[in-house]
Amino acid sequence: MTRRLLLAAFLFHPGGSHVSGWRHDDAEPHRHVDIDYYADFAQTAERGIFDTLFLADGLYFWDRFTSGIDHYGQTRLEPLTLLSALAARTSRIGLAATVSTSYNEPYHVARALASLDHISRGRAAWNLVTSRYPEEARNFGGDAHLDHALRYERGREFVDVVQLLWDSWADDAILADRTSGLFADPEKLHVTDHRGDHFAVRGPLNIARPPQGHPLLFQAGGSEAGQELAAATADAVFARSLPLAEAQRFSAGLKARVVAHGRDPGDVAILPQYRPVVGETTADARAEAARILASTPDALIVEDVAHSIGQVLGPDPDAVIAVESDAAGGVAAGIANESKSPNRRLARLQAGERLTARELYAESFWESVSVGTAFEIADDIQERFETGAADGFVVQALTQPTGFREFVDQVVPELQLRGLTRRAYEESTLGERFGRARPERRVPESVLS
């Protein structure tokens, strides 16, 4: 079969992927906990024959800075309840829930995702994250987040236990034979009886095997440990946006890891984030993007940059930043940068460049977005797809509903015209849509011996 571009519709901040997307003229910020708002989003995605919704999540409210409370639209519905409700309001689109392995129990997660898979008739996916923020730890009894390596070890074991629980019952274990009175065949049930470094879970799960066998597994995280976990276990990887050549290198590197784990490179779809701003003309699109950028409150710009360089800044976003000698990821008045990725902003300031917070913020903004006509954006998407930089995209419209609708109504038809995506759903489960074979049931060795 011809390789087909995969499309996921992303939502984290309900007002769109730009933090001030909720300020757009056509935004509907008073609807951020209104189920109909999300149903509209899901139905728009389904109209665009998106393969799946992709709901990001965090187990915290980001109140480190006042601007996080004042200006972010961070109040949102919980993903598993939301997607279960959306299962009833949609018919074909996938439903990917972000669920952390660091602050959950495998039995609950296996059960809820199996339930969502049954409720949606095979449309559930799990976006596995390990929760990297201290804010999350503090909501679950801890004072600091788990060590990075330990989080991924736990994540790996978590996936293993969840999959064993999904396999508690053979697909044909439920007999429901009224005449004999046999509800289930005990020979087709196994007890997981897992005892590992992080979890002890007896099982079996109290729900029949999911329609997909295993709901699809997505994984985000570009770190070494994150890529290894993805290469070993994931069906799709959510990657960050990179310039074309870098994206090709990332993709090739990850596919090589997949092969090293004895899997086919096609087994893991690489889905980078894609932040489109569409216009009738290129100039219109740039003007719209500039309006969205300009909607960012100054306090938020200053605190974003302060956070990223690990240094307290004054309130004026147009002041040239005097970088402190101890700024590099250190803790200054409660400002810590936990990221392990190279800090370009800080490096430039330390190299003596004279830059303001507004300039640094604007640069990051323009680097992250793809701005143009529907035709130009389709060109960019096609190039990235056809040159191996991506198997599809996680579309992060900067504004919701407007930006997302524009992508669906203007870019998607152009992708369809080019035969990159389809005009209708064909397969019935999400796994089939991703070209994944339905996983065989695995019985633990302890049960077989």
Add this chain to the structure above:
Amino acid sequence: MTRRLLLAAFLFHPGGSHVSGWRHDDAEPHRHVDIDYYADFAQTAERGIFDTLFLADGLYFWDRFTSGIDHYGQTRLEPLTLLSALAARTSRIGLAATVSTSYNEPYHVARALASLDHISRGRAAWNLVTSRYPEEARNFGGDAHLDHALRYERGREFVDVVQLLWDSWADDAILADRTSGLFADPEKLHVTDHRGDHFAVRGPLNIARPPQGHPLLFQAGGSEAGQELAAATADAVFARSLPLAEAQRFSAGLKARVVAHGRDPGDVAILPQYRPVVGETTADARAEAARILASTPDALIVEDVAHSIGQVLGPDPDAVIAVESDAAGGVAAGIANESKSPNRRLARLQAGERLTARELYAESFWESVSVGTAFEIADDIQERFETGAADGFVVQALTQPTGFREFVDQVVPELQLRGLTRRAYEESTLGERFGRARPERRVPESVLS
């Protein structure tokens, strides 16, 4: 206002409240993980103007005995995902999810229930349980269940933290003011910063205050600690079925506890289980009940009685039981009875009565059910309601869909005729329907000081 009978539609075993309800001629056991099956159930309840659905739950699959696998219909959807989907398939009925405080985290529970409350526009309720089975502990890293007193201490603290999290945001905290760029008013947000014996949770919750302020709190559990927790915190109590005089004593005792906690006796609705079997004539109803009883496989009867008396029994349900001296709640070949309630079956056997497992099982069955015409059942319900034995009932039809439909189509109209229940929904939230004032937001003392 006139006191009105409350009705809850119970579901645990998807085939109905008799363990072999799934064997009924009109049962649909192949639909036990089919969302449409549950939507039919919910819509039937809504047709009967039931106040709420009441989904019981357990965090385990009961495989202690082979008959638990062979004959029980125990595969089910997970309550929070199921109720979220049903929120979209219903419009007025309450959605009560059973959630354990022993194997969950307050942040997750607060968030999911708040989300369900938003999704359903104020119809969520939480049936708090503390999970008493060792099977549950073994799915969450433990080898034995928590000590009874400790479970309730933890439960009490759990409720407190969840309610504080729900109160993170004032009802008017979200401004969503596009012009000023102010999304929320930071003065109207508080950090919970709870540090107790069982939990440390910083907060705030990342979702706006639920429409009901706090989703309704139901509590099951007749133990001393359970009644105390209910009297202090619950909006409704799920009680077991008792003969009228005993039920009146239980109700009076619990209301006295409620008053001792400084609350109004009407603040806690007492909702005993009610297991109806309806027929055109009394004889028809008895015949139907007898058929349901007779559908119980012998192995299940033997193992039920063996479990209750704590003694292994032979396979013949018609053999007279020779009780062992060490049977009383002891462990015999893996058979333990964890119940702390007086064991009438064992006492009678120990007193020298010659009884078979089938006789003991049948006696329990007939004691638990209410059998008769719609008129007779309405009489019984009316008497219990009007003499203070109950504020309403948790209706546990023995078979589903048949038994439940018969109750809705035959008994409910009779209750409506008598003015005990209504012909239409009036209030918009579940809390209003229970006559509960919307809880004021509570700000922790640490924040106020």
